[in-house]
Structures are given as C-alpha cells and as structure tokens.
Amino acid sequence: MTDGEDTDADLAARAAAGDDPAFGRLMRRHKAALFVFVRRYVGDAQVALDVVQETFVSAWKALSRYDGRRPFGVWLRAIALNKCRDLGRRQAVRRLVFAERSTDTVEAEAQPDPAPDAEATLAAHQRRLALDRAIARLPANLKGPLLLTYFDDLSQQQAADLLGVSVKTVETRIYRARQKLARMLQDFSAV
Numbered sequence: 001m002t003d004g005e006d007t008d009a010d011l012a013a014r015a016a017a018g019d020d021p022a023f024g025r026l027m028r029r030h031k032a033a034l035f036v037f038v039r040r041y042v043g044d045a046q047v048a049l050d051v052v053q054e055t056f057v058s059a060w061k062a063l064s065r066y067d068g069r070r071p072f073g074v075w076l077r078a079i080a081l082n083k084c085r086d087l088g089r090r091q092a093v094r095r096l097v098f099a100e101r102s103t104d105t106v107e108a109e110a111q112p113d114p115a116p117d118a119e120a121t122l123a124a125h126q127r128r129l130a131l132d133r134a135i136a137r138l139p140a141n142l143k144g145p146l147l148l149t150y151f152d153d154l155s156q157q158q159a160a161d162l163l164g165v166s167v168k169t170v171e172t173r174i175y176r177a178r179q180k181l182a183r184m185l186q187d188f189s190a191v
Contacts, residue, residue: 009068016063023063027056030073033152037077040147041084043136051087055080077152078162085140134184142177145170 006014008026015023034055039048058079059066066075135143148159149170156174160167 008072146177
C-alpha cells in the first residue's frame with residue numbers, strides 16, 4: 001500500500017458506507033495495474049480506458065458485495081474480465097450485423113516512429129505491437145489465464161478461483177495460449 005496505512009478492505013468498507021474519498025484512494029491504488037491488464041486483453045489503449053472506467057463504476061455499485069478477505073485487486077480484475085468479455089461479445093455482434101472491418105491494420109500501425117534511433121525503436125514497437133495483437137486475438141478462455149498469471153503475477157490458484165475453474169484447467173489454458181502465441185509470433189517474424 002502506497003498511500004497511508006489503510007488496507008484495501010478498510011477503504012472498501014468505508015467507501016461502501018458512503019466515504020467517496022476512500023473509493024478514490026482505491027482507484028488511485030489500482031488504476032495503473034488494472035489499465036495494463038485490460039490494455040493487454042483488449043489490445044487498444046482507448047478502449048482499455050473505457051473498460052477501466054466501466055470497471056470502476058461497476059465496482060462502486062457492487063462494493064456492498066466485496067469480500068474484504070479477498071484481495072481488492074483480484075476482485076477488480078474479475079469485474080474487468082467480465083467487462084472485456086462483454087465488449088468482445090458486442091464487437092462480434094457488430095461485425096456480424098454490420099460486417100464491420102477493423103480500421104486497426106498492421107500496415108497502419110507499422111509506420112515508423114520519428115524518435116531518435118527510429119529503426120531500433122520501430123523494431124521494439126513492432127514486437128510489442130505484435131505481442132499485444134496476438135494476445136488480443138487469443139480466445140477469451142485462453143487469454144484470461146495467461147494475462148492473470150504471466151502479466152498480473154497471480155498464482156494459478158488465484159487465477160483459477162477468479163475464473164471459476166480448476167488449477168489444472170488454468171495450467172492447460174496457459175499452455176495452449178503460449179502455443180498459440182508462439183505460432184502467431186512466428187508468423188509475424190517470418191514476414
């Protein structure tokens with residue numbers, strides 16, 4: 001905890017009782033990590049900001065149901081994961097109904113960065129972009145366990161509890177996600 005001695009559970013209890021500044025402190029504590037999690041899940045920074053905002057709104061409304069024995073950050077990620085899944089379903093319906101095509105093309109985002117040492121910066125940016133895009137393209141059942149364990153440093157047990165599956169299922173899904181990512185990134189590096 002970086003801002004005072006209050007635990008997340010204390011702040012959540014105070015916020016549920018109507019202490020708005022307590023919820024503000026919780027948001028400040030968790031917004032950066034939550035944004036990183038959501039950004040990796042959805043693959044777009046602006047969309048991630050919207051999802052994080054929706055997550056905090058939902059968390060505010062559901063504070064009375066928060067169990068202070070669980071880590072607040074894990075509870076937030078569970079809400080964010082549901083928001084990401086909802087977004088994915090809405091996008092799939094839009095694509096189906098409106099035959100939308102993504103304006104987010106690899107070609108559009110592969111424009112060189114004008115920063116000093118542009119070639120190295122571009123190569124690093126393209127690798128990061130390729131990884132972000134590959135993760136965003138993973139099926140939701142593989143993406144969640146991978147992000148929770150590899151990028152958010154949750155244990156497989158914590159991820160299993162959050163996702164409502166067994167530890168073995170999390171382990172299997174992580175393995176499959178890594179295999180899919182390796183294939184997708186191999187295709188990228190062959191280009």
